Amino acid sequence: HVQLVESGGGSVQAGGSLRLSCSTSLYAYSTYCLAWFRQAPGKEREAVATIRSDGSTNYADSVKGRFTISQDNAKNTLYLQMNSLKPEDTAMYYCASDLSYRRGPPCSREPSSYQHWGQGTQVTVS
Numbered sequence: 001h002v003q004l005v006e007s008g009g010g011s012v013q014a015g016g017s018l019r020l021s022c023s024t025s026l027y028a029y030s031t032y033c034l035a036w037f038r039q040a041p042g043k044e045r046e047a048v049a050t051i052r053s054d055g056s057t058n059y060a061d062s063v064k065g066r067f068t069i070s071q072d073n074a075k076n077t078l079y080l081q082m083n084s085l086k087p088e089d090t091a092m093y094y095c096a097s098d099l100s101y102r103r104g105p106p107c108s109r110e111p112s113s114y115q116h117w118g119q120g121t122q123v124t125v126s
Helices: none
Strands: 005-007 010-012 019-022 031-037 046-052 057-061 067-072 076-082 093-099 121-125
Touching: 005 031, 005 093, 010 057, 019 031, 019 093, 031 067, 046 067, 046 076, 057 067, 076 093
Parallel strands: 010 121
Antiparallel strands: 005 019, 019 076, 031 046, 031 093, 046 057, 067 076, 093 121
């Protein structure tokens, strides 16, 4: 049983910040990838940031230097700290987990690689 639940979305003015949270259920897993995706109307879902079970992270070029992905294993919670938000960041944000990941390559940026998804939380930047 794997369950992901996002929270923390909302409306913010350009230049502002938001922190998204995603409760996870990875208690028994030691090898995995977690990711934040976003999807704006009329656009494909895209990976924003990923974090591997060993702590390594990757970011989309569009958010590098502004967004930070992190995980609190004790709380089973994934975070996305978003700073210097821009209108183009407006989208539905989803957390996702890839529990089939094995040690080696970076986490996938493809949505199809992730088996479990949260319900999404809306971020609107004006």
